[in-house]
Amino acid sequence: MSPKPILYYAARSPPCRAVLLAAAEIGIELDLRPMNLAGGEHKTPEFLKLNPQHTIPVLDDNGVVITDSHVICAYLADKYSKNDNLFPKELVARNNVMTRLYYDCGHLFPRLRMAVEPVFYFGKKGIPLETIEYITKAYDGLEFCLTGQPFVCGQHMTIADLCCIASMSTAHDLAPIDKKTFPNLFAWMERMSALPYYEKCNGEGARLLKEALDQRLEANNK
Ligand SMILES: N[C@@H](CCC(=O)N[C@@H](CS)C(=O)NCC(=O)O)C(=O)O
DSSP: OOSSOEEEEOTTOHHHHHHHHHHHHHTOOOEEEEOOTTTTGGGSHHHHHHOTTOOSOEEEETTEEEOOHHHHHHHHHHHHOSSSSSSOSSHHHHHHHHHHHHHIIIIIHHHHHHHHHHHHHHOOSSOOHHHHHHHHTTHHHHHHHTTTSSBTTBSSOOHHHHHHHHHHHHHHHHSOOOTTTOHHHHHHHHHHHTSTTHIIIIIHHHHHHHHHHHHHHHHHTO
């Protein structure tokens, strides 16, 4: 057994980056186990025993196995955070955080998948304009959330900000956020990017994903 929680992950994956951000904010060290999805490591019998849905991230905290990034962030905050700010215990505030987590889960991240995965998995030569426009259509939801408050759930940063920024940094690479149209969102992106652990946990991985995507598009067009 590992004394640290084990995280199966890939640096370029947005949901994995959300967990890295949450762990850094909480101040907990993870036993990082990189996964090569292109090599099919998520489809081995051993990994499918951990997560039959064959997605990463997966957390294994001494036998407690969690297979969704949002739930992992919630678990780490509940179990290891020194205070309630990241994932409040108070019911109404907690529901608010969960609602924003579901926004990432149901709106932000799926739109990225629709743009990126056909290029990697099906050899598509480009990302259709309507897919890019569809990503942009999810921006106003966050813009309204951020009206009059610095973070998506209010005055404090929560795990919802960490999950959303992991998706939004890649969204911004695919469909750049217009500062004039989405001033609150743009300012929040800058606020989140200034976190001391941001580059290591999210910035670098987002760049890796963009580079890999550009390379794959080039290869698909040869
Ligand atoms: N809702 C899941 C989504 C995780 C997810 O889709 N991860 C991708 C990598 S970014 C993956 O593992 N894809 C491999 C597959 O679907 O087989 C979460 O947030 O953890």
